[in-house]
Amino acid sequence: MVKLATVPVSQVAGIGAQKVKELESFGIRSVLDLLEYFPFRYEDYRLRELSEVKDGEKVTVAGTIYSEAVYQRYGKKSRTSCRVMIDSTLVTAVWFNRPYLKDKLTPGIEIQLTGKWDMKRLQVTVSESEFPGNGGPAQSGTVQPVYSVGGTLTQKWMRKSITQALKQFGEIIEEVIPEFIMKSNHFMPRKEAIRIIHTPADTAEGKQARRRLVYEELFLFQLKLQAFRTLNRSRADGLVHGYDNEELRAFIQSLPFELTEAQKKVIAEIIRDLRQPYCMNRLLQGDVGAGKTIVAAVALFAAVKSGYQGALMVPTEILAEQHSRSLQKLFEPFGVQVGLLTGSVTAARRRDTLASLQMGLIDIIIGTHALIQEDVYYRNLGLVVTDEQHRFGVNQRSILRRKGMNPDVLTMTATPIPRTLAISAFGDMDVSTIRELPKGRKPIETYWVKHDKLERVLTFIRKEVSQGRQAYVICPLIEESDKLEYQNTLDVHAQMQHAFPDLKVGLLHGRMPSGEKDETMRLFSTGETHLLVSTTVIEVGVDVPNATLMVIYDAERFGLSQLHQLRGRVGRGAHQSYCILMADPKSEVGKERMKVMTETNDGFEIARRDLELRGPGDFFGTKQSGIPDFRLADLSVDFEVLEQARDDTAELVAQEDFWTAAPYVALRHYLQREQIFQGELMD
Structure with a gap:
């Protein structure tokens, strides 16, 4: 059997050396690449x-030319028109910048027009036209694929070349999906699906072929994740944590508040993992403040308490310092030593911390990506916790993990991930979810106002501060930019000082020295600063229970998940809290974001809507998220197919036959090529 992945695309009749070069720039090198270069829509x-x-609809209609063509010039542009009788209605057909058609438009001959229909004017603005029986392109009456093309690769050439490739090689396309799955899902064979997706009889047939091929794409991706999970569970090379139950119970009872039922449930899941001989690889997701x-x-x-060290890696120094202070307070009575390592720690203190860490005198180290630098050594790293995982690249997370001998891994995110993305990006992980907020939390009231209502916003800030509360004002930029007209932090800080001369107004942004940032946050945390003007540096984890008002300038500049994160900085105390979104969105997406924010406080619902608006590629704000670029699958609409593929592959790899029997040898080779058997934890 010929492996089409190894047959060069030059073997397709009509594809010469120049076209081979151009196809390569589109990632098309083999015949299989060409056959899997799927259309993104149909005409x-x-x-x-x-x-x-x-x-206003696009339409293809047939008629008879009724009048002589009229040709007009406007500088370098031209307009050609004639009257056409269609279905006993006389309509005007208009072509722009196609003067050569004037002599072909002869009264009495048949014509087929494709273009935009203007009902009021009885006019078709023609994009394509044919003269049946006169050697025109044979596409009227059909559904034609539309490909992503460029250079000298035209739609017509691409359609012709793929049709030729199907003619030459279509019969030797190999099946990928096991027979029992094909039958249970009523899928058409692979070679038929590939032929139909390129040459459908109608759009419904094209959709059927797409569904089959989308499933295949998601099936192969899920197969990697499920095989990895199975292999990881069968390798008993993880750490077994033998902590004392009574000691753990005493620590939980010493906490300054009662845990929610959701917290108790996920703690039980994590603790169970820590006792197992395989490496824990768990995602903990929960709403802001959960x-x-x-x-x-x-x-x-x-x-x-099991004799290992722990590391907590967070995205910002402010958050690392905050966690260091709060966790030190909790752990101190139990003799647990906490260290802090960030980029701005002094050289002398850094040396001491590194030595203590290597000797095992520090039990838990908290820090930024400074934790993964080459000269950082651990005596006995047993648990790695990464907070806000999507802020770190794949490499950063795996470097930290390699600092120990198969440590357990707990990954946390306050960007609740829609089920679809959790399955695809973190399919090799177990997922724990906290959906319940701590007792006494009141929903944050959110309002959307235009910038011309600033006076009313200032009055509201004054009202909250007069009641002893504090407020944040967030801006997208640090300083003025000629390119962007958005409110900048320095201007807004000056504006707030002018509006509230009797109040203490703080300023916080990413370019300030670390010591200044700390002092600014300390003054705000202790209530000495009434109003804090800041960039999104306070987005993650900063906790000031007395802050009850969040004002966000140019809110349309932010994604939904980021707006939700910012809003989560308030509402952490007993008082009613508010979020005011100041925005004049020009786009429909901007308006939709404002609408969603004012309708719900549920981070999971916001994440779902964010996925719809932005698409999976940008959901995490980073291309290193682990979400693959699929050829056909779209995770915002193909979620049912994804779940089906996940269930089918989990069932498949659980069978002993899968790892030994002949029918699955091609899939095992696929896993080998993807290096699933290398033993590295996936990111």
């Missing part, structure tokens, strides 16, 4: 009657 050239067509840090603290305590 429907099937003939319709005008009575069925809505105003209490994930306390869950991590319990896990770190269990690791330390």
Whole structure:
């Protein structure tokens, strides 16, 4: 059997050396690449009657030319028109910048037009036209694929070349999906699906072929994840944490508040993992303020009491310092030593910390990516906790993990991930979810106002501060930019000082020296600063229970998940809290974001809507998220297919036959090529 992945695309008749070069720039090198270069939509050239067509719709119609063509020039541009009788209606057909058609438009001959229908003017603005029986392109009456093309690769050439490749090689396309899955899902064979997706009889047939091929794409991706999980579970080379149950219970009872039922449930899941001989690889997701840090603290305590060290990596220095202070307070009575390592720690203190860490005098180290630098050594790293995982690249996470001998891994995120993305990006992980907020939390009231209502916003800030509360004002930029007209932090800080001369107004942004940032946050945390003007540096984890008002300038500049994160900085105390979004969005997406934010406080619902608006590639704000670039699958619409593929592959790899029997040898080779058997934890 010929492996089409190894047959060069030059073997397709009609594809010469120049075209081979151009195809390579589109990632097409083999015949298989060409056959798997799927269309992203279809043009429907099937003939319709005008009575069925809505105003402004694209349509293909047939008629007879009724009048002589009229040709007009406007500088370098031109307009050609004539009257055409269609379904006993006389309509005007208009072509722009196609003067050569004037002599072909002869009264009495048949013509087929594709273009936009203007019902009021009885006019078709023509994009394509044919003269049946006169050697025109044979596409009327058909559904034609539309490909991503460029250079000298035209739609017509691409269609012709793929049709030729199907003719030459279509019969030797190999099946990928096991027979029992094909039958249970009523899938068409692979070679038929590939032929139909390129040459469908109608759009419904094209959709059927797409569904089959989308499933295949998601099946192969899920197969990697499920095989990895199975192999990881069968390798008993993880750490077994033998902590004392009574000691752990005493630590939980010493916490300054009662855990929610959701927190207790996920702690039980994590603790169970720590006792197992395989490496824990768990994602803990929960809404803003759901209490994930306390869950991590319990896990770190269990690791330390089992004789191991723990590391907590967070994205910002402010957050690292905050966690260091709060966790030190919790752990101190139990003799657990906490260290801090960030980029701005002094050289002398850094040397001491590194030495203590290597000797095992520090039990838990908290820090930024400074934790993964080459000269950082651990005596006995047993648990790695990464907070806000999507802020770190794949490499950063795996470097930290390699600092120990198969340590357990707990990954946390306050960007709740839609189920679809959790399955695809973190399919090799177990997922724990906290959906319950701590008792006494009141929903944050959110309002959207235009910038011309600034005076009313200032009045509201004054009202909150007069009641002893504090407020944040967030801006997208640090200083003025000629390119962007958005409010900048320095200007807004000056504006707030002018509006509130009797109040203490703080300023916080990413370019300030670390010591200044700390002092600014300290003054705000202790209530000495009434109002803090800041960039999104306070987005993650900063906790000031007395802050009850969040004002966000140019809110349309931010994604939904980021707006939700920012809003989560308030509402952490007993008082009613508010979020005011100041925005004049020009785009529909911007308006939709404002609408969503004012309608719900549920981070999971916001994440779902964010996925719809932004698409999976940008959901995490980083291309290193672990989400693959699929050829066909779209995770915002193909979630049911994804779940089906996940269930089918989990069932498949659980069978002993899969790892030994002949029918699955091709899939095992695929896993080998993807290096699933290398033993490295996946990111």
